[in-house]
Amino acid sequence: MAGALDTSLHGVQQSDATNPRTVIHLHGANVEAEYDGYPEDTFLPGQSYEYKFNNNQEATALWYHDHSLGITGQNIQAGLAGMYLIRDTDDPVGGNGPLGIPAGAPYEVPLLIQDLSFNSDGSLYYPYPWDDVFYGDVAVVNGKAWPNLNVDRTVYRFRIVNASNSRFYNFKLSSKQQLIQIGSDQGFLNAPVYLSELLLGPGERADVLIDFSSSQPGDKIVLENDAAAPYPKGLSTLINQNYAKLSEIMQFTVNQGAAVSKTIPTQLRVNKPQITQITTPPVRQRYLTLTDIVDSNNIALAMMLNAVYWDEAAKYPELMERPQVDTVEQWNFINLQPFAHTVHLHLVPFQILNRQSISYDQYIAAYSATGPRTVLIDHAYAPTVPYGYPPVDPTPYTTSSATPPAENEAGWKDSVVVNAFEVVRIIVPFGAKAAENLPFGNSFTGRYVWHCHMLSHEDNEMMLPFDVVA
């Protein structure tokens, strides 16, 4: 990859330019800490590390990718990302399960979607010095720019992952056909959700059926995107708004041949419990802010969670979230920025409780009144929020009623869009014994991470460790 490395970012070394670190994270896996790909557990070209994945969780599409501290954006753009499908009795290999949906080629197709940019010599472009967002001007699916897929006149299953750095996609089909979403990040929904558009933030996945049986031979159908960048409102200072929009992703061309219609199942969870909201009361509420640190010109220097740096959290346990294994907690993400982020928790799936708009001014006033934490603060940049103060409950400063998750978000998730000036409340079981009917089977302790899945953000401080303690 051409371009210089910004060695001012946490973890980045000049040697990464020629001998880059890597570490594998299986995104969405319920796995032991030693196999989770902690961002400092990196190794170098020529070295190896053996990972063991127990796969003790419901069928879904996980994806594995690099997670090296400070260079995850470059490594994933360079191609270190792939899909990892877990099967179970509702979704067996070969597709002969009770749902009658495809599993395997040719009618099940992974779509790993990135936006990349290229230098004139064909090498990958990456911004230097660090910028708080990266938006590519070329849609790349499974490593191919603006691809075409020839499709038969029948039902296809697409396993979509947003593997982009910063871009949110709001997918639509040029034919105005519906996208039939049957699964979210962590497995099947209770029932299919028929969508005219599908929003996916970085790191999110969707399991989607498209029925081409009423399409005509020769039809060309484009998978389109109309999400602004940054999401949701764009930014007038972006140099090229057309590139920023990236309105076409890929094309389907309908083959000759007779149409084969298939029944879309109405219930998706045959051999497993229906998803109901966790009723076990949370043992703890945590309030977690999404902010940044800026210079005197209001240019972002780093993106922050709780206004705490990565190295501080590892050093001072009181700055880290430390849930107890097999308990349920409620985490409340408070976005104090004018654009959306996607927050991802390692190890455990969660449920979205609701979203609610907040008053920035009122929240900041209350936040500023809490007083600094009693630990040493090692860094000294200008924060946009009180640096190192403990976040407070935003509920008194909300400006709308709380809205439950959309139907296609009302399943098991591991990544969640947190919109501008909004609190998103999620309920998290930190172990298989924390509540009834969970979609995973293990109770692990150890050190994991939670972070923003916009890669330029997690590469510059928007990531913190958390410990699951015995």
Ligand SMILES: [Cu+2]
């Ligand atoms: Cu972010």
